[in-house]
Amino acid sequence: xxxxxxxxxxxxxxxxxxxxxxxxxxxxxxxxxxxxxxxxxxxxxxxxxxxxxxxxxxxxxxxxxxxxxxxxxxxxxxxxxxxxxxxxxxxxxxxxxxxxxxxxxxxxxxxxxxxxxxxxxxxxxxxxxxxxxxxxxxxxxxxxxxxxxxxxxxxxxxxxxxxxxxxxxxxxxxxxxxxxxxxxxxxxxxxxxxxxxxxxxxxxxxxxxxxxxxxxxxxxxxxxxxxxxxxxxxxxxxxxxxxxxxxxxxxxxxxxxxxxxxxxxxxxxxxxxxxxxxxxxxxxxxxxxxxxxxxxxxxxxxxxxxxxxxxxxxxxxxxxxxxxxxxxxxxxxxxxxxxxxxxxxxxxxxxxxxx
Ligand code: PA5
Numbered sequence: 001x002x003x004x005x006x007x008x009x010x011x012x013x014x015x016x017x018x019x020x021x022x023x024x025x026x027x028x029x030x031x032x033x034x035x036x037x038x039x040x041x042x043x044x045x046x047x048x049x050x051x052x053x054x055x056x057x058x059x060x061x062x063x064x065x066x067x068x069x070x071x072x073x074x075x076x077x078x079x080x081x082x083x084x085x086x087x088x089x090x091x092x093x094x095x096x097x098x099x100x101x102x103x104x105x106x107x108x109x110x111x112x113x114x115x116x117x118x119x120x121x122x123x124x125x126x127x128x129x130x131x132x133x134x135x136x137x138x139x140x141x142x143x144x145x146x147x148x149x150x151x152x153x154x155x156x157x158x159x160x161x162x163x164x165x166x167x168x169x170x171x172x173x174x175x176x177x178x179x180x181x182x183x184x185x186x187x188x189x190x191x192x193x194x195x196x197x198x199x200x201x202x203x204x205x206x207x208x209x210x211x212x213x214x215x216x217x218x219x220x221x222x223x224x225x226x227x228x229x230x231x232x233x234x235x236x237x238x239x240x241x242x243x244x245x246x247x248x249x250x251x252x253x254x255x256x257x258x259x260x261x262x263x264x265x266x267x268x269x270x271x272x273x274x275x276x277x278x279x280x281x282x283x284x285x286x287x288x289x290x291x292x293x294x295x296x297x298x299x300x301x302x303x304x305x306x307x308x309x310x311x312x313x314x315x316x317x318x319x320x321x322x323x324x325x326x327x328x329x330x331x332x333x334x335x336x337x338x339x340x341x342x343x344x345x346x347x348x349x350x351x352x353x354x355x
Contacts, residue, residue: 003326003330008329011332012329012332013328013334013335014334015334015336018322020149022189024152025183025189028178030155034142035163038160046092046169047168049089049093051085051096052077053080053085054097054157055081057151058104060157060231062077062096065158065162065165066224067220067222073170085110089119091117093120096123097122098123098157100144100146100148101125102123102132115137122139122141122142124157126146131143149336149338151235180308181311185311188315192319192322198326204302208268208327209327212239212240213269214243215241215272216249217245218246221277222304222313222316223245225313225320228321229272233324236321237325237328238328246288247281254288257292268297268298268300271300271301272304272316274303274312274316
């Protein structure tokens with residue numbers, strides 16, 4: 001029996017998170033325009049490393065950029081998800097502060113900690129305290145449209161980051177790769193749209209109901225995507241999730257697939273696959289899944305769509321975003337609010353915006 005996702009959406013998604021997810025292709029195009037005008041004013045080069053300071057939905061862009069660019073990066077990208085950037089980011093580095101709201105305590109603390117060094121700092125933000133501090137200090141700000149849940153602005157955090165890296169001479173990619181990513185993402189959204197009962201994304205969401213999704217991918221192109229899937233299950237579907245990477249998980253986590261025995265049957269495994277996966281990692285995936293398959297409620301293989309690296313990565317990402325929203329609808333959960341994050345931030349911020 002097909003699920004009437006349209007009816008479920010009318011009931012449970014008043015903020016239209018579904019609409020924001022399928023708007024990602026258009027967002028990629030818009031982000032490119034914003035970033036084009038921004039990078040015109042940025043001239044810098046000769047960096048030893050890149051820092052991306054941000055949390056949650058504003059941090060994932062750093063993981064995605066690192067995974068997409070791979071060997072095309074001429075300096076490492078270090079993600080800082082906390083209050084204290086490593087001392088080596090204070091000098092000779094390009095540091096991108098990424099906060100959708102501009103009010104995230106960890107990101108503001110990182111901004112302050114970097115002051116006084118020789119590193120070049122830029123911000124990607126929708127406004128808030130971060131934009132104010134940057135404006136006061138003459139730090140360049142790539143302003144992105146505000147008013148959405150931060151995790152639905154992934155195009156706005158990723159595309160400007162990529163273009164900043166390119167203008168700084170740290171990475172190479174062609175404009176057609178962004179255009180192709182926009183097209184492939186649009187195709188994935190169309191094939192899995194609410195108009196088509198959610199397509200394969202809708203079916204997969206149905207298989208995940210009542211389970212804890214474990215999202216596995218090989219280290220490489222899809223590692224940021226695996227993290228993203230897991231975070232989207234948590235924030236959109238309010239469902240605990242976990243992610244791991246072949247090959248590392250076969251050196252520790254695989255042993256844990258034994259206890260608590262009763263709980264294992266309440267998990268699902270989603271195995272993300274890409275054509276660029278290392279052949280030995282692919283072999284490890286097969287062997288690892290042979291071990292896990294009898295223990296879990298189900299193993300679901302998801303292949304990235306056809307295309308170049310960026311298109312495959314963002315295509316696999318938006319497919320996961322759709323699965324998470326359909327899972328929310330199946331569970332009767334509103335995908336928009338993140339009350340526990342809001343509570344935590346309000347507790348931390350009592351009297352101190354930098355908390
Ligand atoms: O998705 C979310 O709401 C969170 O993961 C936020 O992105 C995170 O709390 C950081 O906030 P911001 O993106 O505003 O810096």
